[in-house]
Amino acid sequence: MNKQKRKYEIIGNFDKATSIFAKWTPSKSFREIFNKSVLEILNSLKKKDRINILEVGCGHGTWFGFINQLTFSKKIEYIGIDFSRKRVETAKKFFKKNRNARFLAADYLNYDDVRKYDLIFFIEVFQYLHKNDFSKFLKKAKNMLRKNGYAVIIDKEKYSTHSFKISLGKFLKKLPYYYKHVHYPSFSHLTRLGKTSSFNSVKKIKVNEFNALVMKN
Numbered sequence: 459m460n461k462q463k464r465k466y467e468i469i470g471n472f473d474k475a476t477s478i479f480a481k482w483t484p485s486k487s488f489r490e491i492f493n494k495s496v497l498e499i500l501n502s503l504k505k506k507d508r509i510n511i512l513e514v515g516c517g518h519g520t521w522f523g524f525i526n527q528l529t530f531s532k533k534i535e536y537i538g539i540d541f542s543r544k545r546v547e548t549a550k551k552f553f554k555k556n557r558n559a560r561f562l563a564a565d566y567l568n569y570d571d572v573r574k575y576d577l578i579f580f581i582e583v584f585q586y587l588h589k590n591d592f593s594k595f596l597k598k599a600k601n602m603l604r605k606n607g608y609a610v611i612i613d614k615e616k617y618s619t620h621s622f623k624i625s626l627g628k629f630l631k632k633l634p635y636y637y638k639h640v641h642y643p644s645f646s647h648l649t650r651l652g653k654t655s656s657f658n659s660v661k662k663i664k665v666n667e668f669n670a671l672v673m674k675n
């Protein structure tokens with residue numbers, strides 16, 4: 459399937475499954491990896507007057523919900539983008555009272571922004587990317603970060619039991635339609651790309667089936 463067709467199929471599937479995903483909440487392990495990467499970084503930045511964050515593939519805003527509970531959340535200016543318009547509409551409804559959060563419908567590769575960010579993060583987004591786009595995403599993130607800013611990728615590992623079970627489930631047609639385009643990334647490959655994209659430091663964290671790659675500019 460060509461890249462463009464695949465992209466529109468992914469958007470269509472997320473639009474269609476918006477109400478299913480809107481009820482979803484993350485597991486304990488998922489929250490733990492988020493705490494150990496994204497929230498730890500935000501805590502290290504809390505003395506700043508203003509913290510600018512970009513979340514790519516924000517879905518219905520699950521992770522902004524946790525960020526919003528931080529004691530210093532008023533200092534945070536959050537932008538969440540997602541190429542599923544329906545998911546963005548849901549996020550806007552959930553967080554309509556939050557003046558420090560903006561949700562926009564956009565494909566990251568076409569997203570233009572003059573702002574420089576303290577943190578850019580991608581949670582379960584790389585599993586939907588074409589492998590050839592990994593380095594484009596990393597380079598773009600690096601260019602959008604302030605000096606000493608962070609990029610974080612959280613996802614499941616390609617070479618894992620979980621990934622094997624998903625591949626088997628797809629092969630046996632036992633999984634819902636929205637799994638069709640899931641292909642987990644290899645974190646050793648992402649680590650190499652992080653280093654070749656000239657991030658100053660690249661660190662990997664693991665909690666059960668989840669991995670986080672924390673890259674500092």
Ligand SMILES: C[S@@+](CC[C@H](N)C(=O)[O-])C[C@H]1O[C@@H](n2cnc3c(N)ncnc32)[C@H](O)[C@@H]1O
Pocket residue numbers: 469472514515516517518520521539540541542545564565566567580581582583586587
């Ligand atoms: C599995 S969902 C994860 C959503 C959210 N990060 C979470 O953890 O709840 C992946 C999301 O990434 C979005 N996405 C995938 N590729 C994207 C791209 N190139 N630009 C913007 N959004 C993208 C999809 O529309 C989808 O909402």
